[in-house]
Amino acid sequence: MTAQLIDGIALSKQLRTGIAQRAAVLQAQGTQPGLAVLLVGDNPASQVYVRNKVKACHENGLHSLLEQHPASLSEAALLSRIAALNNDPTIHGILVQLPLPAHMDAHRVIEAISPAKDVDGFHVASAGALMTGTPGFWPCTPYGCMKMLESIGCNLRGKHAVVIGRSNIVGKPMALMLLAQSATVSICHSATPDLAAITRQADVVVAAVGKVNLLTADMVKPGAVVIDVGMNRNAQGKLCGDVDFAGVSQVAGWITPVPGGVGPMTITMLLMNTLQACEQASGQPAAA
Ligand code: GUN
Numbered sequence: 001m002t003a004q005l006i007d008g009i010a011l012s013k014q015l016r017t018g019i020a021q022r023a024a025v026l027q028a029q030g031t032q033p034g035l036a037v038l039l040v041g042d043n044p045a046s047q048v049y050v051r052n053k054v055k056a057c058h059e060n061g062l063h064s065l066l067e068q069h070p071a072s073l074s075e076a077a078l079l080s081r082i083a084a085l086n087n088d089p090t091i092h093g094i095l096v097q098l099p100l101p102a103h104m105d106a107h108r109v110i111e112a113i114s115p116a117k118d119v120d121g122f123h124v125a126s127a128g129a130l131m132t133g134t135p136g137f138w139p140c141t142p143y144g145c146m147k148m149l150e151s152i153g154c155n156l157r158g159k160h161a162v163v164i165g166r167s168n169i170v171g172k173p174m175a176l177m178l179l180a181q182s183a184t185v186s187i188c189h190s191a192t193p194d195l196a197a198i199t200r201q202a203d204v205v206v207a208a209v210g211k212v213n214l215l216t217a218d219m220v221k222p223g224a225v226v227i228d229v230g231m232n233r234n235a236q237g238k239l240c241g242d243v244d245f246a247g248v249s250q251v252a253g254w255i256t257p258v259p260g261g262v263g264p265m266t267i268t269m270l271l272m273n274t275l276q277a278c279e280q281a282s283g284q285p286a287a288a
Contacts, residue, residue: 003226003252006148012264015147016060019271023061026278033278034063035093035119035270036085040078040104041071046097053095056267062274065091075104079112086114092281093119093274098169116280119273122168130176137273142174144265145206145227146181152254154204154225156181162199164188164215164242165208170229174206195219207242217247225254229262 023033035057039050050066057064067081078096085091094117100106110118115125121139129136138146149156161183165171175185183204188195196219199205207215208229220226230242241258249255256262 003249003255004152006152006225006227006254006256006261008144008148008256008261008264011148011151012268015268016056016271019268019275020060022275022279026275026282027061029282031278031282032061032063032090033093033274034065034091035095035274036065036067036088036091038067038069038078038081038094038096040069040073040097041101043099046099050097053267053270056271057274060271062271063090071101073101075109078104078109082109082112086112086117089281091117092278093117093270095120095270117277119270119277121173121273127168127173130173133180137276138177138269139169139173140269140273141170141208141229141262141266142177142206143269143272144262145174145229146177147269148227148256148262148265149204149225152225154254156183156204159183159203160186160201161204161206162186162188162202163206163208164195164199165206165210165229167208170206170208174208178204178206209242211242212240213244214242215248216244217251220248220251222251223253224251226252226256227262228256228258230258231263 026033037050037053039046054064054066085094094113096109110122113123115123118126118137121137126137161178163171163175166187166189175187179185186198188198199219200221202224204225206227210230212232212234226243226248228241228243232240234240239259
C-alpha cells in the first residue's frame with residue numbers, strides 16, 4: 001500500500017484564505033488583528049521560526065510586531081515588555097519564542113502573558129481550559145494536527161491514537177485533543193519499554209519526539225494515519241521528521257511529509273488563535 005499524503009501546505013493555504021477574509025472584516029470594523037512576537041537571543045532556528053510567523057501575519061492581513069532582544073536581556077525587563085503588551089490595545093496575541101536563555105524562568109515568563117492574549121496556548125489557564133474542555137487557546141502544533149485529521153475525514157471515536165512524546169507544547173495537549181474526540185489514547189515516551197508493540201496497535205500515530213527514524217515501517221499497522229511532528233536534520237543535513245517516510249509510506253494509509261506537513265499548519269493555527277483573540281477583544285462571538 002502507498003499512503004496518501006496529508007498536504008500541510010495546501011491545507012494551510014485553504015485555511016489562510018478564510019483567515020485573511022476574517023482579518024479584513026475586523027480591519028473594516030476598525031481593528032486590525034495584531035500579534036507581538038518576542039525573541040530573546042540569537043538561536044538560529046528560532047530566528048527562522050519567528051521570521052516565518054511575522055511573514056505569515058503580513059501575508060494574511062494581520063499586524064505584527066517583532067521584538068528582538070539580546071540574550072543578556074534580564075527577565076525583569078522581559079516581564080516589563082510583556083506587561084506593556086498586555087495593555088496595548090493594538091496587540092491581541094503575544095508570543096514569546098522558546099527556548100529562552102538559561103537565566104530566565106520560562107514558566108514565569110509564560111504566566112506573565114495575559115490569558116486573553118495567550119495565542120501559543122502555553123499559559124496554565126489555557127492548559128487548564130483544554131484539560132477541562134472549556135473555551136481557550138489551543139497550542140498551535142497539536143491544533144494543526146487535529147485540523148489535518150479533520151481534513152481527511154478521520155473520525156477518531158473509538159480509534160486507538162498513540163502519541164509519542166509528552167511535552168507541554170505537543171505531546172500532552174495532543175493527547176487531550178484526541179481524547180476529547182473520543183479516541184482511546186496512549187502516550188508513549190523515552191521510558192516506554194516496547195514502543196513498537198504499542199504503535200502497532202494504533203489507528204493514528206503522532207510522532208513528536210525530535211529523533212530521526214523513530215518510527216519505522218515495522219512499527220505501523222497497515223492503513224494507519226501517521227502524523228509527523230518532528231523537525232530534524234538527517235546525517236546529510238536534510239530536513240526530516242521523526243518518521244522514516246520512505247518506509248512508513250508503504251504501510252500507512254495517510255502520512256504527513258516533512259517539510260510541508262505539520263510545520264505550516266502550526267503557523268496557520270497561530271494566525272487562527274490571533275484572530276480568535278482579536279474577535280474576542282472586539283466582543284464578537286467565537287468562530288469555529
Ligand atoms: N519553540 C518551538 N515551538 C514553539 C512554539 O510553538 N511557540 C513558541 N513560542 N516557541 C516555540
